[in-house]
Amino acid sequence: YDNVSAFAAMPNFGAYVDDQSPVPKPPNKYASSFATKKLCIVMVGLPARGKTHIARCLERYLSWLGFTAAVFNVGNYRRMILGATQTADFFNPDNAEGARARMELAIECMNDMVSWFARGGLVGIYDATNSTKKRRKMVKDRLEAAGVRVLFLESLCTDPAIVEKNIVETKLHSPDYKDKDPEEAAWDFKNRIRQYDKANETVEDSENCSYIKIVNVGRQIILNDIQGFAQGKIVSFLLNSHIMPRNIYLSRHGESEWNVTGQLGGDPDLTVRGRKYAKCLSTFIDSEFTKEGKELPLVWTSQLRRTRRTVEHIPTMNLCWRALNEIDAGVCEGMTYKSIAEQLPDIAHERKKDKLRYRYPGGESYMDVIYRLEPVILELERQRGPVLIVAHNAVVRAIYAYFMNKSQDECPYIDIPLHTVFKLTTRAYGAEEEVFPLEIEHTDQNRTPESGDSDGGNDTPDKKAADHVNGLAESVRNATISRRN
Numbered sequence: 001y002d003n004v005s006a007f008a009a010m011p012n013f014g015a016y017v018d019d020q021s022p023v024p025k026p027p028n029k030y031a032s033s034f035a036t037k038k039l040c041i042v043m044v045g046l047p048a049r050g051k052t053h054i055a056r057c058l059e060r061y062l063s064w065l066g067f068t069a070a071v072f073n074v075g076n077y078r079r080m081i082l083g084a085t086q087t088a089d090f091f092n093p094d095n096a097e098g099a100r101a102r103m104e105l106a107i108e109c110m111n112d113m114v115s116w117f118a119r120g121g122l123v124g125i126y127d128a129t130n131s132t133k134k135r136r137k138m139v140k141d142r143l144e145a146a147g148v149r150v151l152f153l154e155s156l157c158t159d160p161a162i163v164e165k166n167i168v169e170t171k172l173h174s175p176d177y178k179d180k181d182p183e184e185a186a187w188d189f190k191n192r193i194r195q196y197d198k199a200n201e202t203v204e205d206s207e208n209c210s211y212i213k214i215v216n217v218g219r220q221i222i223l224n225d226i227q228g229f230a231q232g233k234i235v236s237f238l239l240n241s242h243i244m245p246r247n248i249y250l251s252r253h254g255e256s257e258w259n260v261t262g263q264l265g266g267d268p269d270l271t272v273r274g275r276k277y278a279k280c281l282s283t284f285i286d287s288e289f290t291k292e293g294k295e296l297p298l299v300w301t302s303q304l305r306r307t308r309r310t311v312e313h314i315p316t317m318n319l320c321w322r323a324l325n326e327i328d329a330g331v332c333e334g335m336t337y338k339s340i341a342e343q344l345p346d347i348a349h350e351r352k353k354d355k356l357r358y359r360y361p362g363g364e365s366y367m368d369v370i371y372r373l374e375p376v377i378l379e380l381e382r383q384r385g386p387v388l389i390v391a392h393n394a395v396v397r398a399i400y401a402y403f404m405n406k407s408q409d410e411c412p413y414i415d416i417p418l419h420t421v422f423k424l425t426t427r428a429y430g431a432e433e434e435v436f437p438l439e440i441e442h443t444d445q446n447r448t449p450e451s452g453d454s455d456g457g458n459d460t461p462d463k464k465a466a467d468h469v470n471g472l473a474e475s476v477r478n479a480t481i482s483r484r485n
């Protein structure tokens with residue numbers, strides 16, 4: 001059954017499930033103007049090699065950059081169609097019934113991915129073991145026939161300790177082992193790996209393909225025939241990323257003089273309350289690090305006075321990035337949202353229609369901010385220790401959107417109040433969040449209906465904004481810790 005023509009002919013094995021694949025959004029201009037050819041990243045490797053982890057990280061990174069990207073995980077099709085009840089024997093290559101079922105599932109998932117590509121998807125990630133040459137040939141032929149370029153991404157582990165850790169960290173919590181004794185589950189999963197290993201073949205040059213091999217979590221990375229814009233982005237991401245959990249602290253600067261007057265941009269100083277926040281932030285960092293006997297985090301700010309002043313009590317050097325400066329409001333710099341609405345109504349109107357893509361005349365759009373933050377994101381991926389970033393509303397939104405996997409469309413509306421620290425912890429399969437509103441009062445005249453952050457109402461903008469901030473602060477205070485992802 002496991003033959004090339006079965007895959008290439010794309011038979012319909014019965015509609016087990018409706019097509020579950022996401023409806024792709026139209027790609028934004030940046031990604032689509034560089035990457036015109038559809039690409040499928042075909043994951044390769046034995047179980048517990050981090051394929052799903054890598055697939056999800058790439059999906060998040062590429063989506064953040066504006067590619068329409070989606071993961072198609074064959075394991076999820078198995079659980080959805082057959083139920084999560086298979087023991088290791090199901091994966092034995094000599095078990096004809098198991099092999100037939102696995103083939104059908106792979107085809108079902110592939111069919112959905114191909115129709116997703118036909119509807120406008122740009123980078124699909126086919127997440128399965130694809131661990132034999134025969135299977136890879138089928139996958140490649142099928143995708144190339146659909147006009148999709150193929151990149152094999154293989155994860156190899158020669159260190160058994162890595163595999164052992166992965167099993168404990170993720171596999172024992174998998175729906176495959178719900179309510180199972182952990183020892184029994186670990187034994188069965190290791191047995192599953194042995195079954196796959198019987199037929200496993202690493203990717204070879206003779207397969208005439210583009211490939212990336214990641215050996216022992218990136219200790220070695222091997223590249224072959226890498227082509228095109230998207231593949232270049234994928235390589236630079238993989239070269240920089242690692243899997244150690246770490247903390248990233250995000251905060252806006254303390255209240256500035258222009259937060260009080262409601263003016264956009266500029267280089268204003270902190271108010272008295274903003275300076276209080278600077279002290280409070282230093283005490284917070286002290287409680288997280290010094291009191292715990294840990295080294296202080298790296299501190300990154302923008303080049304603007306209000307962020308540098310906000311970290312001035314933290315006794316460590318800070319790195320000032322131009323890329324962390326606030327969105328440039330161009331001709332609107334120094335104006336309030338109210339005066340823009342009165343004097344430049346077209347700008348107010350156009351921005352409200354498409355806040356993500358609207359570029360202020362002479363200034364920037366949110367998309368521009370996202371692209372200029374890419375080196376910051378890669379540098380954050382590379383860092384092994386904690387980092388505190390003190391920046392601005394639009395910039396913190398874009399960084400938060402990356403780590404918390406928020407869509408580009410949501411990004412310009414994410415609620416990032418002043419005087420609040422967001423502590424993100426990176427983990428396998430995503431990040432966790434804790435929110436710490438530090439108890440220093442503030443006014444932020446820009447959190448008004450005119451800013452596009454809310455849809456208006458009967459309250460005065462001021463009161464509405466204040467209620468909004470206080471509401472969040474209150475709920476977080478009550479919960480102490482809030483996890484949103």
Ligand code: ATP
Pocket residue numbers: 045046047048049050051052053054075128129155156157162165166169170214216217218243428
């Ligand atoms: P399966 O085939 O069973 O679905 P998988 O290969 O998709 O397994 P994951 O579910 O992604 O494996 O395993 C997650 C674990 O892999 C996490 O503990 C993560 O830290 C780890 N991991 C991430 N990247 C790598 C890598 N390059 N090499 C090995 N392990 C990795």
Ligand code: F6P
Pocket residue numbers: 263264265266326327329392393394412444446447451452453
């Ligand atoms: O509130 C201050 C500010 O940082 C402005 O300088 C900036 O233009 C604005 O927030 C960004 O938020 P939005 O994109 O919601 O207008």
